[in-house]
Amino acid sequence: MSFVEIRDLVESDLNKVMEIENLCFVAPWKLEDIQRELNGNQFATLLVATINNEVVGYIDYWITFDSATICQIAVHPNYQRQAIGSKLLEEVLKDCYAKKVLTITLEVRESNxxxxNFYTKHGFNQFLVKLNYYSNGENAIYMMRGVK
Ligand SMILES: CC(C)(COP(=O)(O)OP(=O)(O)OC[C@H]1O[C@@H](n2cnc3c(N)ncnc32)[C@H](O)[C@@H]1OP(=O)(O)O)[C@@H](O)C(=O)NCCC(=O)NCCS
Incomplete structure:
Protein backbone atom coordinates (compact mmCIF):
# COMPACT_ATOMS: atom_id res chain seq x y z
CA MET A 1 0.00 0.00 0.00
CA SER A 2 1.09 3.61 -0.62
CA PHE A 3 2.68 5.57 2.22
CA VAL A 4 0.10 7.26 4.44
CA GLU A 5 1.12 10.43 6.25
CA ILE A 6 -0.77 11.86 9.21
CA ARG A 7 -0.52 15.62 9.87
CA ASP A 8 -2.54 18.51 11.29
CA LEU A 9 -5.52 19.63 9.20
CA VAL A 10 -5.03 23.14 7.78
CA GLU A 11 -7.45 25.60 6.18
CA SER A 12 -6.40 24.64 2.62
CA ASP A 13 -7.52 21.01 3.27
CA LEU A 14 -11.12 22.04 3.86
CA ASN A 15 -12.41 21.62 0.27
CA LYS A 16 -11.19 18.03 0.15
CA VAL A 17 -12.39 17.34 3.69
CA MET A 18 -15.87 18.61 2.76
CA GLU A 19 -15.87 16.37 -0.32
CA ILE A 20 -15.13 13.33 1.86
CA GLU A 21 -17.62 14.47 4.51
CA ASN A 22 -20.41 14.69 1.89
CA LEU A 23 -19.55 11.25 0.49
CA CYS A 24 -19.44 9.56 3.89
CA PHE A 25 -22.31 10.85 6.02
CA VAL A 26 -26.10 10.92 5.73
CA ALA A 27 -26.13 14.20 7.69
CA PRO A 28 -22.75 15.76 6.84
CA TRP A 29 -21.25 18.67 8.72
CA LYS A 30 -21.34 22.00 6.93
CA LEU A 31 -18.15 23.84 6.06
CA GLU A 32 -18.73 26.29 8.91
CA ASP A 33 -19.03 23.40 11.40
CA ILE A 34 -15.54 22.19 10.51
CA GLN A 35 -14.17 25.74 10.38
CA ARG A 36 -15.51 26.31 13.91
CA GLU A 37 -13.78 23.15 15.08
CA LEU A 38 -10.53 24.25 13.45
CA ASN A 39 -10.47 27.89 14.49
CA GLY A 40 -12.86 28.29 17.39
CA ASN A 41 -12.60 25.19 19.58
CA GLN A 42 -9.59 25.16 21.87
CA PHE A 43 -10.27 21.53 22.87
CA ALA A 44 -10.36 20.16 19.30
CA THR A 45 -7.55 18.54 17.33
CA LEU A 46 -8.05 17.82 13.64
CA LEU A 47 -5.74 15.52 11.68
CA VAL A 48 -5.70 14.45 8.05
CA ALA A 49 -4.33 11.33 6.39
CA THR A 50 -2.65 11.95 3.04
CA ILE A 51 -1.30 9.76 0.25
CA ASN A 52 1.04 11.57 -2.14
CA ASN A 53 -0.15 14.86 -0.59
CA GLU A 54 -3.79 14.08 -1.35
CA VAL A 55 -6.15 14.18 1.63
CA VAL A 56 -7.88 10.79 1.91
CA GLY A 57 -9.25 10.92 5.46
CA TYR A 58 -9.54 13.00 8.62
CA ILE A 59 -10.38 12.84 12.29
CA ASP A 60 -11.63 15.43 14.77
CA TYR A 61 -11.31 14.75 18.50
CA TRP A 62 -11.56 16.72 21.70
CA ILE A 63 -9.47 16.39 24.81
CA THR A 64 -10.93 17.82 28.00
CA PHE A 65 -8.76 17.11 31.03
CA ASP A 66 -8.53 13.30 31.34
CA SER A 67 -11.25 12.46 28.76
CA ALA A 68 -11.28 12.45 24.98
CA THR A 69 -14.14 12.27 22.48
CA ILE A 70 -13.97 11.25 18.85
CA CYS A 71 -16.26 13.73 17.10
CA GLN A 72 -15.80 12.73 13.49
CA ILE A 73 -13.72 10.31 11.44
CA ALA A 74 -14.03 9.56 7.73
CA VAL A 75 -11.98 7.97 4.99
CA HIS A 76 -12.74 8.59 1.30
CA PRO A 77 -14.81 5.63 0.01
CA ASN A 78 -12.11 4.82 -2.60
CA TYR A 79 -9.56 4.38 0.20
CA GLN A 80 -11.60 2.58 2.85
CA ARG A 81 -10.53 -0.79 4.29
CA GLN A 82 -6.85 0.02 3.76
CA ALA A 83 -6.08 0.71 7.44
CA ILE A 84 -6.17 4.50 7.01
CA GLY A 85 -8.92 4.97 9.61
CA SER A 86 -6.89 2.76 11.95
CA LYS A 87 -3.81 4.91 11.40
CA LEU A 88 -5.75 8.09 12.25
CA LEU A 89 -7.14 6.49 15.40
CA GLU A 90 -3.72 5.20 16.46
CA GLU A 91 -2.39 8.75 16.24
CA VAL A 92 -5.19 9.90 18.55
CA LEU A 93 -4.36 7.10 21.00
CA LYS A 94 -0.68 8.16 21.04
CA ASP A 95 -1.64 11.78 21.72
CA CYS A 96 -4.08 10.74 24.46
CA TYR A 97 -1.44 8.55 26.09
CA ALA A 98 1.10 11.38 26.02
CA LYS A 99 -1.44 13.76 27.59
CA LYS A 100 -2.43 11.27 30.30
CA VAL A 101 -6.01 10.96 29.04
CA LEU A 102 -7.78 8.05 30.72
CA THR A 103 -10.89 7.38 28.56
CA ILE A 104 -12.04 7.93 24.99
CA THR A 105 -15.76 8.02 24.16
CA LEU A 106 -17.84 8.44 21.02
CA GLU A 107 -21.33 8.17 19.60
CA VAL A 108 -22.05 6.15 16.47
CA ARG A 109 -25.34 5.59 14.63
CA GLU A 110 -27.03 2.31 15.53
CA SER A 111 -27.29 1.54 11.76
CA ASN A 112 -23.57 2.13 11.14
CA ASN A 117 -17.05 -2.86 13.76
CA PHE A 118 -14.23 -0.37 13.30
CA TYR A 119 -14.44 0.89 16.88
CA THR A 120 -14.92 -2.62 18.32
CA LYS A 121 -11.76 -3.74 16.49
CA HIS A 122 -9.98 -0.87 18.25
CA GLY A 123 -11.04 -1.92 21.72
CA PHE A 124 -14.14 0.23 22.24
CA ASN A 125 -17.02 -1.33 24.16
CA GLN A 126 -20.70 -0.53 23.72
CA PHE A 127 -21.55 1.25 26.95
CA LEU A 128 -25.15 2.45 26.51
CA VAL A 129 -27.73 3.54 23.93
CA LYS A 130 -28.68 7.22 23.62
CA LEU A 131 -32.27 7.23 22.38
CA ASN A 132 -33.29 9.65 19.55
CA TYR A 133 -29.80 11.10 19.55
CA TYR A 134 -29.72 12.13 15.88
CA SER A 135 -31.99 14.63 14.14
CA ASN A 136 -33.76 11.84 12.20
CA GLY A 137 -34.60 10.12 15.50
CA GLU A 138 -31.96 7.42 15.20
CA ASN A 139 -30.37 6.07 18.37
CA ALA A 140 -26.66 6.40 19.08
CA ILE A 141 -24.46 3.68 20.51
CA TYR A 142 -22.20 5.28 23.11
CA MET A 143 -18.83 3.53 23.11
CA MET A 144 -15.83 3.83 25.38
CA ARG A 145 -12.32 2.52 25.85
CA GLY A 146 -9.47 3.18 28.20
CA VAL A 147 -6.12 4.57 27.08
CA LYS A 148 -3.25 2.23 27.76
C1 LIG B 1 -15.34 3.86 9.75
C2 LIG B 1 -14.19 4.25 8.80
C3 LIG B 1 -13.58 5.57 9.26
C4 LIG B 1 -13.12 3.14 8.88
O1 LIG B 1 -11.99 3.54 8.12
P1 LIG B 1 -11.15 2.49 7.24
O2 LIG B 1 -9.87 3.13 6.85
O3 LIG B 1 -12.01 1.99 6.14
O4 LIG B 1 -10.93 1.33 8.32
P2 LIG B 1 -9.71 0.29 8.44
O5 LIG B 1 -9.30 -0.17 7.08
O6 LIG B 1 -8.67 0.89 9.32
O7 LIG B 1 -10.47 -0.93 9.16
C5 LIG B 1 -10.17 -1.38 10.46
C6 LIG B 1 -11.22 -2.37 10.89
O8 LIG B 1 -12.52 -1.75 10.93
C7 LIG B 1 -13.54 -2.71 10.54
N1 LIG B 1 -14.13 -2.31 9.26
C8 LIG B 1 -13.72 -1.31 8.45
N2 LIG B 1 -14.50 -1.24 7.35
C9 LIG B 1 -15.42 -2.23 7.46
C10 LIG B 1 -16.49 -2.67 6.63
N3 LIG B 1 -16.77 -2.09 5.44
N4 LIG B 1 -17.26 -3.71 7.05
C11 LIG B 1 -16.98 -4.31 8.24
N5 LIG B 1 -15.96 -3.94 9.07
C12 LIG B 1 -15.20 -2.92 8.68
C13 LIG B 1 -12.81 -4.04 10.35
O9 LIG B 1 -12.76 -4.67 11.63
C14 LIG B 1 -11.42 -3.56 9.95
O10 LIG B 1 -10.40 -4.50 10.19
P3 LIG B 1 -10.04 -5.59 9.06
O11 LIG B 1 -9.89 -4.84 7.76
O12 LIG B 1 -8.75 -6.17 9.56
O13 LIG B 1 -11.19 -6.55 9.04
C15 LIG B 1 -14.68 4.33 7.32
O14 LIG B 1 -15.37 3.16 6.99
C16 LIG B 1 -15.56 5.52 7.04
O15 LIG B 1 -15.10 6.60 6.70
N6 LIG B 1 -16.91 5.34 7.17
C17 LIG B 1 -17.85 6.42 6.89
C18 LIG B 1 -17.86 7.44 8.00
C19 LIG B 1 -18.18 6.81 9.35
O16 LIG B 1 -19.09 5.99 9.46
N7 LIG B 1 -17.43 7.20 10.41
C20 LIG B 1 -17.57 6.59 11.73
C21 LIG B 1 -18.70 7.09 12.50
S1 LIG B 1 -18.41 8.77 13.07
Whole structure:
Protein backbone atom coordinates (compact mmCIF):
# COMPACT_ATOMS: atom_id res chain seq x y z
CA MET A 1 0.00 0.00 0.00
CA SER A 2 1.09 3.61 -0.62
CA PHE A 3 2.68 5.57 2.22
CA VAL A 4 0.10 7.26 4.44
CA GLU A 5 1.12 10.43 6.25
CA ILE A 6 -0.77 11.86 9.21
CA ARG A 7 -0.52 15.62 9.87
CA ASP A 8 -2.54 18.51 11.29
CA LEU A 9 -5.52 19.63 9.20
CA VAL A 10 -5.03 23.14 7.78
CA GLU A 11 -7.45 25.60 6.18
CA SER A 12 -6.40 24.64 2.62
CA ASP A 13 -7.52 21.01 3.27
CA LEU A 14 -11.12 22.04 3.86
CA ASN A 15 -12.41 21.62 0.27
CA LYS A 16 -11.19 18.03 0.15
CA VAL A 17 -12.39 17.34 3.69
CA MET A 18 -15.87 18.61 2.76
CA GLU A 19 -15.87 16.37 -0.32
CA ILE A 20 -15.13 13.33 1.86
CA GLU A 21 -17.62 14.47 4.51
CA ASN A 22 -20.41 14.69 1.89
CA LEU A 23 -19.55 11.25 0.49
CA CYS A 24 -19.44 9.56 3.89
CA PHE A 25 -22.31 10.85 6.02
CA VAL A 26 -26.10 10.92 5.73
CA ALA A 27 -26.13 14.20 7.69
CA PRO A 28 -22.75 15.76 6.84
CA TRP A 29 -21.25 18.67 8.72
CA LYS A 30 -21.34 22.00 6.93
CA LEU A 31 -18.15 23.84 6.06
CA GLU A 32 -18.73 26.29 8.91
CA ASP A 33 -19.03 23.40 11.40
CA ILE A 34 -15.54 22.19 10.51
CA GLN A 35 -14.17 25.74 10.38
CA ARG A 36 -15.51 26.31 13.91
CA GLU A 37 -13.78 23.15 15.08
CA LEU A 38 -10.53 24.25 13.45
CA ASN A 39 -10.47 27.89 14.49
CA GLY A 40 -12.86 28.29 17.39
CA ASN A 41 -12.60 25.19 19.58
CA GLN A 42 -9.59 25.16 21.87
CA PHE A 43 -10.27 21.53 22.87
CA ALA A 44 -10.36 20.16 19.30
CA THR A 45 -7.55 18.54 17.33
CA LEU A 46 -8.05 17.82 13.64
CA LEU A 47 -5.74 15.52 11.68
CA VAL A 48 -5.70 14.45 8.05
CA ALA A 49 -4.33 11.33 6.39
CA THR A 50 -2.65 11.95 3.04
CA ILE A 51 -1.30 9.76 0.25
CA ASN A 52 1.04 11.57 -2.14
CA ASN A 53 -0.15 14.86 -0.59
CA GLU A 54 -3.79 14.08 -1.35
CA VAL A 55 -6.15 14.18 1.63
CA VAL A 56 -7.88 10.79 1.91
CA GLY A 57 -9.25 10.92 5.46
CA TYR A 58 -9.54 13.00 8.62
CA ILE A 59 -10.38 12.84 12.29
CA ASP A 60 -11.63 15.43 14.77
CA TYR A 61 -11.31 14.75 18.50
CA TRP A 62 -11.56 16.72 21.70
CA ILE A 63 -9.47 16.39 24.81
CA THR A 64 -10.93 17.82 28.00
CA PHE A 65 -8.76 17.11 31.03
CA ASP A 66 -8.53 13.30 31.34
CA SER A 67 -11.25 12.46 28.76
CA ALA A 68 -11.28 12.45 24.98
CA THR A 69 -14.14 12.27 22.48
CA ILE A 70 -13.97 11.25 18.85
CA CYS A 71 -16.26 13.73 17.10
CA GLN A 72 -15.80 12.73 13.49
CA ILE A 73 -13.72 10.31 11.44
CA ALA A 74 -14.03 9.56 7.73
CA VAL A 75 -11.98 7.97 4.99
CA HIS A 76 -12.74 8.59 1.30
CA PRO A 77 -14.81 5.63 0.01
CA ASN A 78 -12.11 4.82 -2.60
CA TYR A 79 -9.56 4.38 0.20
CA GLN A 80 -11.60 2.58 2.85
CA ARG A 81 -10.53 -0.79 4.29
CA GLN A 82 -6.85 0.02 3.76
CA ALA A 83 -6.08 0.71 7.44
CA ILE A 84 -6.17 4.50 7.01
CA GLY A 85 -8.92 4.97 9.61
CA SER A 86 -6.89 2.76 11.95
CA LYS A 87 -3.81 4.91 11.40
CA LEU A 88 -5.75 8.09 12.25
CA LEU A 89 -7.14 6.49 15.40
CA GLU A 90 -3.72 5.20 16.46
CA GLU A 91 -2.39 8.75 16.24
CA VAL A 92 -5.19 9.90 18.55
CA LEU A 93 -4.36 7.10 21.00
CA LYS A 94 -0.68 8.16 21.04
CA ASP A 95 -1.64 11.78 21.72
CA CYS A 96 -4.08 10.74 24.46
CA TYR A 97 -1.44 8.55 26.09
CA ALA A 98 1.10 11.38 26.02
CA LYS A 99 -1.44 13.76 27.59
CA LYS A 100 -2.43 11.27 30.30
CA VAL A 101 -6.01 10.96 29.04
CA LEU A 102 -7.78 8.05 30.72
CA THR A 103 -10.89 7.38 28.56
CA ILE A 104 -12.04 7.93 24.99
CA THR A 105 -15.76 8.02 24.16
CA LEU A 106 -17.84 8.44 21.02
CA GLU A 107 -21.33 8.17 19.60
CA VAL A 108 -22.05 6.15 16.47
CA ARG A 109 -25.34 5.59 14.63
CA GLU A 110 -27.03 2.31 15.53
CA SER A 111 -27.29 1.54 11.76
CA ASN A 112 -23.57 2.13 11.14
CA UNK A 113 -22.32 -1.44 11.42
CA UNK A 114 -19.10 -0.55 9.59
CA UNK A 115 -18.34 2.16 12.15
CA UNK A 116 -19.31 -0.07 15.10
CA ASN A 117 -17.05 -2.86 13.76
CA PHE A 118 -14.23 -0.37 13.30
CA TYR A 119 -14.44 0.89 16.88
CA THR A 120 -14.92 -2.62 18.32
CA LYS A 121 -11.76 -3.74 16.49
CA HIS A 122 -9.98 -0.87 18.25
CA GLY A 123 -11.04 -1.92 21.72
CA PHE A 124 -14.14 0.23 22.24
CA ASN A 125 -17.02 -1.33 24.16
CA GLN A 126 -20.70 -0.53 23.72
CA PHE A 127 -21.55 1.25 26.95
CA LEU A 128 -25.15 2.45 26.51
CA VAL A 129 -27.73 3.54 23.93
CA LYS A 130 -28.68 7.22 23.62
CA LEU A 131 -32.27 7.23 22.38
CA ASN A 132 -33.29 9.65 19.55
CA TYR A 133 -29.80 11.10 19.55
CA TYR A 134 -29.72 12.13 15.88
CA SER A 135 -31.99 14.63 14.14
CA ASN A 136 -33.76 11.84 12.20
CA GLY A 137 -34.60 10.12 15.50
CA GLU A 138 -31.96 7.42 15.20
CA ASN A 139 -30.37 6.07 18.37
CA ALA A 140 -26.66 6.40 19.08
CA ILE A 141 -24.46 3.68 20.51
CA TYR A 142 -22.20 5.28 23.11
CA MET A 143 -18.83 3.53 23.11
CA MET A 144 -15.83 3.83 25.38
CA ARG A 145 -12.32 2.52 25.85
CA GLY A 146 -9.47 3.18 28.20
CA VAL A 147 -6.12 4.57 27.08
CA LYS A 148 -3.25 2.23 27.76
C1 LIG B 1 -15.34 3.86 9.75
C2 LIG B 1 -14.19 4.25 8.80
C3 LIG B 1 -13.58 5.57 9.26
C4 LIG B 1 -13.12 3.14 8.88
O1 LIG B 1 -11.99 3.54 8.12
P1 LIG B 1 -11.15 2.49 7.24
O2 LIG B 1 -9.87 3.13 6.85
O3 LIG B 1 -12.01 1.99 6.14
O4 LIG B 1 -10.93 1.33 8.32
P2 LIG B 1 -9.71 0.29 8.44
O5 LIG B 1 -9.30 -0.17 7.08
O6 LIG B 1 -8.67 0.89 9.32
O7 LIG B 1 -10.47 -0.93 9.16
C5 LIG B 1 -10.17 -1.38 10.46
C6 LIG B 1 -11.22 -2.37 10.89
O8 LIG B 1 -12.52 -1.75 10.93
C7 LIG B 1 -13.54 -2.71 10.54
N1 LIG B 1 -14.13 -2.31 9.26
C8 LIG B 1 -13.72 -1.31 8.45
N2 LIG B 1 -14.50 -1.24 7.35
C9 LIG B 1 -15.42 -2.23 7.46
C10 LIG B 1 -16.49 -2.67 6.63
N3 LIG B 1 -16.77 -2.09 5.44
N4 LIG B 1 -17.26 -3.71 7.05
C11 LIG B 1 -16.98 -4.31 8.24
N5 LIG B 1 -15.96 -3.94 9.07
C12 LIG B 1 -15.20 -2.92 8.68
C13 LIG B 1 -12.81 -4.04 10.35
O9 LIG B 1 -12.76 -4.67 11.63
C14 LIG B 1 -11.42 -3.56 9.95
O10 LIG B 1 -10.40 -4.50 10.19
P3 LIG B 1 -10.04 -5.59 9.06
O11 LIG B 1 -9.89 -4.84 7.76
O12 LIG B 1 -8.75 -6.17 9.56
O13 LIG B 1 -11.19 -6.55 9.04
C15 LIG B 1 -14.68 4.33 7.32
O14 LIG B 1 -15.37 3.16 6.99
C16 LIG B 1 -15.56 5.52 7.04
O15 LIG B 1 -15.10 6.60 6.70
N6 LIG B 1 -16.91 5.34 7.17
C17 LIG B 1 -17.85 6.42 6.89
C18 LIG B 1 -17.86 7.44 8.00
C19 LIG B 1 -18.18 6.81 9.35
O16 LIG B 1 -19.09 5.99 9.46
N7 LIG B 1 -17.43 7.20 10.41
C20 LIG B 1 -17.57 6.59 11.73
C21 LIG B 1 -18.70 7.09 12.50
S1 LIG B 1 -18.41 8.77 13.07
Missing amino acids: SKGI
